[in-house]
């Protein structure tokens with residue numbers, strides 16, 4: 001994996017991460033996979049990679065997510081950048097679910113850590129993880145296999161997923177919005193609105209915008225091209241602009257936040273054939289404590 005030499009990541013964090021990560025097992029895993037053959041199984045010819053994605057490096061890694069190196073190193077690194085603990089942070093999204101979903105779409109699913117927790121929480125639901133990188137989907141599929149969970153992994157762009165309107169009860173995205181320009185995040189929220197049934201829920205887990213605004217130096221550390229833009233924005237306001245109601249953001253420790261919105265049920269929805277879900281708050285057993293987290297499966 002080509003890594004820029006001048007980044008804060010490379011100068012300070014990468015040497016520390018290297019001490020904590022078992023590079024030999026990563027190398028063994030990486031060499032055991034025929035990445036081009038396996039990623040071809042997911043690659044769809046009709047997916048156009050947007051310029052904001054292919055022109056940028058993320059975390060100082062050249063080529064962003066369109067290579068196997070990103071797929072192999074993503075989880076080992078991510079576990080150290082989500083205080084107090086990766087599972088606790090992801091669990092905050094699962095805990096914020098107020099619907100009993102039958103069909104769930106996780107946008108920008110990456111290696112599927114949140115997607116798999118969603119499937120664990122709602123085993124009866126059809127769960128789809130969508131990502132622009134077929135390499136990340138290969139890794140996600142391996143994790144699903146080791147966890148014995150059935151998830152559909154789909155190559156696609158969250159801005160235009162090509163799924164039918166009104167066809168999901170829950171749409172989620174974790175750690176996606178700080179990696180997209182504001183107009184792209186807005187387009188993803190518009191698309192989420194289109195995809196949800198009336199009464200359906202959207203949940204966005206990402207960096208805490210208040211904290212990122214106050215601690216400018218954090219933005220340098222994370223080496224993300226769009227994180228400053230993300231920090232100055234408001235997911236809350238963007239959800240409102242996209243048409244969501246009951247929008248609420250809650251802090252997840254001091255460095256992350258989860259924002260929830262509901263697609264409102266309009267009177268006309270009740271008189272048409274459109275699918276509507278009436279959600280009366282019901283106790284949902286989202287507590288996965290004690291279950292092994294799919295985020296941390298070991299590599300072969």
Ligand SMILES: C[S@@+](CC[C@H](N)C(=O)[O-])C[C@H]1O[C@@H](n2cnc3c(N)ncnc32)[C@H](O)[C@@H]1O
Pocket residue numbers: 053065078107108109110111112113114130131132133136156157158159173174175176179180
């Ligand atoms: C920081 S990773 C987050 C992955 C995962 N959701 C998680 O919580 O670990 C961002 C992911 O979003 C994907 N991505 C970025 N823009 C996208 C888009 N427009 N459509 C689909 N996936 C996108 C990237 O390929 C990458 O896998």
